[in-house]
Amino acid sequence: MTSDSELVLVWAPHGRDATLTIRLLERHGFRAKECRRIEELTKNLDCAGCAVLTAESMTRDGRDRLTLALAEQPPWSDFPLILFAPSGADLDDRGLDEIKLLGNVTILERPVHTGTLISAVRSALRGRDRQYEAREAIQRRDQFLAMLGHELRNPLAAITFALETMPPSLEVDRQRTVIDRQTRHLARLVDDLLDVARVTSGKVRLERQPVDLDEIVARCVQGAEAAARARRITVHHERNHEPLVVDGDLVRLEEVFNNLIGNALKYSPENTRVDITTHGDATTCRVDVIDQGIGIGQDMLPRVFDLFAQADVALDRSRGGLGIGLTLVRSLVELHGGVVSASSQGKGKGSRFTVKLPRVHGHLPRHTPHSTAIVDQPLKVVLVEDNADLLEMTRDLLESCGCEVATAPDGNAGLELLLAEQPDIAFVDIGLPGIDGYCVAQNAREQHLDGTYLVAMSGYGQPEDQQRAIAAGFDRHLTKPVTIAALRDAMGTAKRARI
Numbered sequence: 125m126t127s128d129s130e131l132v133l134v135w136a137p138h139g140r141d142a143t144l145t146i147r148l149l150e151r152h153g154f155r156a157k158e159c160r161r162i163e164e165l166t167k168n169l170d171c172a173g174c175a176v177l178t179a180e181s182m183t184r185d186g187r188d189r190l191t192l193a194l195a196e197q198p199p200w201s202d203f204p205l206i207l208f209a210p211s212g213a214d215l216d217d218r219g220l221d222e223i224k225l226l227g228n229v230t231i232l233e234r235p236v237h238t239g240t241l242i243s244a245v246r247s248a249l250r251g252r253d254r255q256y257e258a259r260e261a262i263q264r265r266d267q268f269l270a271m272l273g274h275e276l277r278n279p280l281a282a283i284t285f286a287l288e289t290m291p292p293s294l295e296v297d298r299q300r301t302v303i304d305r306q307t308r309h310l311a312r313l314v315d316d317l318l319d320v321a322r323v324t325s326g327k328v329r330l331e332r333q334p335v336d337l338d339e340i341v342a343r344c345v346q347g348a349e350a351a352a353r354a355r356r357i358t359v360h361h362e363r364n365h366e367p368l369v370v371d372g373d374l375v376r377l378e379e380v381f382n383n384l385i386g387n388a389l390k391y392s393p394e395n396t397r398v399d400i401t402t403h404g405d406a407t408t409c410r411v412d413v414i415d416q417g418i419g420i421g422q423d424m425l426p427r428v429f430d431l432f433a434q435a436d437v438a439l440d441r442s443r444g445g446l447g448i449g450l451t452l453v454r455s456l457v458e459l460h461g462g463v464v465s466a467s468s469q470g471k472g473k474g475s476r477f478t479v480k481l482p483r484v485h486g487h488l489p490r491h492t493p494h495s496t497a498i499v500d501q502p503l504k505v506v507l508v509e510d511n512a513d514l515l516e517m518t519r520d521l522l523e524s525c526g527c528e529v530a531t532a533p534d535g536n537a538g539l540e541l542l543l544a545e546q547p548d549i550a551f552v553d554i555g556l557p558g559i560d561g562y563c564v565a566q567n568a569r570e571q572h573l574d575g576t577y578l579v580a581m582s583g584y585g586q587p588e589d590q591q592r593a594i595a596a597g598f599d600r601h602l603t604k605p606v607t608i609a610a611l612r613d614a615m616g617t618a619k620r621a622r623i
Contacts, residue, residue, distance in 0.1 A: 132245060133168055133175040135159040141178050141208070145241075149176075152242050154249075162186050166193035174204040174248035176241075182207070187226070194226060200259045204228045204248035208236055276314050277583035278511050281605035283307050285517035288608050311605055329587060330373040330459055334488050337368040337377070337409045337481065338402045344381040345400060348389060356394045359385075362401040368409040369488060370481045376456050380464075383449045384413045384477050391475070392417035404483050411479045420468035420475050428466050429454040457481070503527045503615055506550040508538030508564065509581070510557055518551065521608060525615065535559035542568050547576055549618035551602075551611075554582035554593070562596040569597035577618035581606055 132154050136142040142158045149156040157172075159165040165175060166189060194203060209231050228251075230244050287304050345361045352359045370377075388398045396416040403410055420428060429450045450466075457464045462481035468474065505527045509515040515531055522529045530545055532538040535556035542550055542564070554561035565578050577600075580593040585603030593601040600617075602610050 130155055130249065131168075131172040132156045132249075133159050133165055133172045135162070135165045135175060135181050136178040136208070137161075138178065138180045145176055148238060148241065149245065154245060162189045166190060169193055169197065169203055173252040174206060174245065176206045176208070176245070178208045179210060191226060198259070200255055200262055202228045202251075202255060204230070204251055206230045206232060206241075206244050206248060209233055273314050273583055273585065275583065276310070277585075277604035278514055280307060280311050280314070281581075281583075282511065282514040282517050284311075284605040284607070285514070285521050288517075288521055307605075330376060332371050332373055334369050334484060335372050335374050335377065336488055337370050337372070337404075337411065338364045339367070340374065340377050341381050341400060341402050341411055344378060344385055347382065348385045351386070351389050352398070355389060355392070357389055357392055358397045359389075360397065360399050362399070362403075364402045364404065367488065368402060368404045369484050370409050370460070371484050372460050372481065377460070380453050380456050380479065381411065381413075383453050384479070387449060387477075388413050388415035388417065388475070391415065407483055409481045409483045413477045414474065416474045419471045419473040420466060421471050425466060425468065429464070453477075453479075503549055503618060504545065504547040505529045505615075506538070506541050506545055506547040506552075506576075507531045508533075508535070508541070508550065508552040508556065508561070510534055510553060510555070521611065522551075525612065527615070533557075535561065535564050539564045539567055542573055542576065543571055546573065549577040549579065549615060551579045551581050551614075552598075554580055554584060554589075562592065565593070565597035577614070577621060579614050 132149055134142050134145050134149075134156055135158075136145060137160065146156040146158055157168065159168065159175075162181075162185075169175075197203060205226060205228060207229055211233050230248065232240060232244060283303065284307055287300060287307070290300060293300075342361060342363065345359055348359060385398070385400065392398060392415045398416075399412075399414045401410075401412045401414075454464050457479055460481055462479060464477065464479045467476045467478075503526075505522055507515065507519055507522065507529055509518060509531070510533050512533070515533065519529050519531055530541055530547070532541045535558040537558075538552060538556065539559065552561045552564055556564070559567075561580055561582070565580070568576070568578070578598045580596075580598040580601045581604060582589060582593070582601070583604045585601075590601040600614055602614070
């Protein structure tokens with residue numbers, strides 16, 4: 125067992141129950157700790173294997189506090205509780221039902237035999253130990269996915285920039301369109317894979333603000349128009365007559381509806397119709413995405429939001445996907461306090477996906493647009509990147525924007541170049557040979573490189589990676605593959621800082 129899964133918490137505030145229970149547990153080789161208040165119990169949940177409670181401790185206030193603490197546990201955790209309860213004749217059935225709602229509860233009726241208690245504690249600790257093993261497996265998975273994302277994003281970035289800098293040519297336009305479409309598809313798959321790992325491990329933090337759900341859906345519909353035309357599918361959006369304001373993360377909600385609309389198009393035959401309706405009442409905003417596509421079998425409906433669930437398992441895999449999009453949708457909707465559901469009359473009879481989110485009443489924030497145009501005076505740019513193809517493509521792209529570009533292929537040369545050139549802006553890869561990008565930024569700032577707008581570019585795009593970049597001295601973090609729009613926006617910021 126891991127040390128975290130061996131400690132037994134005991135919360136029995138009345139009589140000698142706590143003293144006797146701890147004495148018994150220690151006699152059988154367990155480590156036990158008495159909790160004298162509910163706050164002490166909830167504070168120690170993260171460093172314990174299980175808790176032994178008495179029915180007398182489970183007042184309504186105690187249940188409420190424990191329920192809140194258990195709800196804040198990470199997704200892998202199902203903390204085991206062992207409850208000493210009165211015998212069946214004296215048991216408060218209603219109170220017992222509420223206690224059962226706490227989750228992983230084993231109820232032992234008094235009088236509790238020593239062997240029964242010891243067996244229950246051993247079983248609880250074994251289960252908790254397996255949970256800690258699952259946590260470690262999840263951490264290893266997330267590390268692997270982050271590394272995989274980094275390794276995939278570097279070549280994707282090089283391909284993307286190569287496409288951006290290719291001159292127009294009638295002979296290669298068709299081929300370039302195919303490469304562009306498939307590259308964006310690969311980038312989306314990488315993003316989805318990393319996103320679902322972050323969401324399911326509880327690492328996503330929403331940047332909430334009042335947003336118009338109807339407007340978000342309208343933008344997603346507009347973004348899907350090209351794909352719909354290509355498949356000769358009609359997309360109709362029935363908009364609400366007034367703003368549907370929710371407290372939400374704009375980017376994450378767009379991710380939800382892009383996924384749902386994209387799925388509706390993907391699984392619909394040509395010459396059919398997809399209907400999207402947005403409406404609300406006093407407390408709820410609702411969005412329905414309805415298609416006339418392949419439908420969902422009754423055996424699949426209960427599993428349609430499960431990770432890697434696939435209704436279409438044909439060998440041709442013509443519709444693609446990893447079976448993670450709907451898992452991501454459900455997780456993001458639930459993070460917003462909402463629910464998502466699916467319904468279908470069966471295979472070949474289309475599908476309906478419904479999202480319900482809490483409605484808020486208030487004013488939408490006003491955004492003052494600012495220009496990111498690049499003025500005539502060229503920017504002085506340093507680019508530090510160890511991938512030769514990506515270095516060349518990014519340099520060409522920056523030069524096509526009128527920038528004066530100096531490059532370095534590793535961290536030590538990059539730091540030296542930064543200090544010598546004192547550029548307006550620098551784009552620095554994180555995974556560099558020699559010293560990494562974090563060290564480059566930190567050393568540059570320590571040596572008074574104050575007038576340079578430092579931009580980290582990395583295949584590692586998790587929130588903690590972004591925070592680490594800012595802490596090291598970067599002004600911005602861009603996740604590969606970086607779009608030309610993101611480069612231009614960063615250069616525009618550097619221009620305005622210089623003026």
